[in-house]
Amino acid sequence: QVQLDESGGGLVQAGGSLRLSCAASGRTFSSLAMGWFRQTPGKEREFVAGISRSGASTDYADSVKGRFTISRDNAKSTVYLQMNSLTPEDTAVYFCAAGNLYYTVRTTEWNYWGQGTQVTVSS
Numbered sequence: 326q327v328q329l330d331e332s333g334g335g336l337v338q339a340g341g342s343l344r345l346s347c348a349a350s351g352r353t354f355s356s357l358a359m360g361w362f363r364q365t366p367g368k369e370r371e372f373v374a375g376i377s378r379s380g381a382s383t384d385y386a387d388s389v390k391g392r393f394t395i396s397r398d399n400a401k402s403t404v405y406l407q408m409n410s411l412t413p414e415d416t417a418v419y420f421c422a423a424g425n426l427y428y429t430v431r432t433t434e435w436n437y438w439g440q441g442t443q444v445t446v447s448s
Contacts, residue, residue, distance in 0.1 A: 327437040334442030345406040347421030354402035358427035363417035375427035384428040
């Protein structure tokens with residue numbers, strides 16, 4: 326089993342930045358591909374970004390390319406999501422996920438999930 330614990334969410338004004346963190350435990354972190362998803366009420370959970378086991382490869386949703394950066398520190402068993410130039414459309418609950426394929430957008434192909442952290446961007 327893998328436990329994922331997100332932090333760093335909050336309220337920010339449009340144009341601002343936030344950094345989310347996700348600490349993992351229960352399994353060798355470097356064996357896991359990691360990702361971030363987000364969800365708003367009434368909508369499906371959507372892929373935001375993914376990073377490979379080593380951190381050498383990343384993938385992003387088109388809506389966040391150039392604004393968000395995913396990174397990981399295997400020594401700290403933590404994955405990050407740096408979010409810049411935030412807009413109200415980025416408001417959502419953000420979930421950390423762990424699995425085998427860092428680039429898959431399918432929620433069913435991610436094995437472990439965190440509880441989520443709320444990000445609210447005011448206009």
